[in-house]
Amino acid sequence: MKFANSCSSQRGATLVEMMIASFLGLIAIAIIGSAFLSTQRVVTNNSLELLIQHNLFSMSQIMKDEMLRAGYSGDIGRSVKLSGATHTIHIDNSGSDAAMAFVYLNSQSGQPIEYLNILYGKSGDEIDYCEVKSSDVMLLSAMLTRTPPSGVAMSCESVFFKKQISVSDFSLTSKEVKASGVNTQVIDFNIDATLVNTGINYSVNSSVKQRNL
Incomplete structure (x- = not known):
């Protein structure tokens, strides 16, 4: 009885097939890499936007809180103003850069009198x-020109990290409104700023009704 020897041959992948597979693999890697970089750019941009928004919003809240203290004088029954000022919060738009100045009592009852004279400019x-x-209120002119008397x-310091945030606009307006026979000073302010080297811009505006008249 004769048996026929059968040989089964296995054909390996050709060079062309390997090149096509490699090419397709490179395309897949490029697509995945591009999607990853695009996602990273979006995440980075969103993080930068949140950074400047947080800085401006936090600063506006600090300003509002301090403006509400303006004029506080303890128990003397009237608000305190900077010497020479006609309003509790003085707004100066006479130059190219806006500024506001005010003062309030910073000491507690029974402690030596200490006034905090403030300028945002x-x-x-x-x-x-x-x-x-x-121990006494400052002259308005001394605050606006940043020239306190001798001794x-x-x-003074920037409210933002200057290498990070550049302020393009700081505008201030003041108006008087009358409610229930009482005149109230209302201050509107706007801050427009850009994150340095990114072009990301953000602005915040707010309004404060002065309660110490």
Whole structure:
């Protein structure tokens, strides 16, 4: 009895097939990589937008809280103003950069009198916060020009990290409204700023009704 020997041969992948498979693999990697980079750009951009929004919103809240303290004088029965000012919060739009200045009693009953004289003013592409702690109210002109009298210290600093946020606009308006026979000062302010080297811009505006008249 004779048996026929059968040989089964297996054909390997050809060079052309391997090249096509490699090409398709590269396309898949490119598509996945592009989608990943696109997602990363969106995430990064959203993070930067949140950064500037948080900074401006937080600063506007700090300003509002301090403006509401303006004029506070303890128990003397009337609001306190900077010497020479006609309003509790003085708005200065006379120059190219807007500023506002005010003062309030910063000491508790029974403690030595300490007033906190405050200035918020635009300077170039920044908003500066300046303060003077004193036993008496400061001259309005001294606050606006940032020239305290001899022996009185004034500290000034930018409200934002200047290498990170550039302020393009700081505008202030003041108006008086009458309610129930009482005149009230209403301050509107706007801050427009850009995140440095990104072009991401954000603006915040708010309004404060002065309660210490």
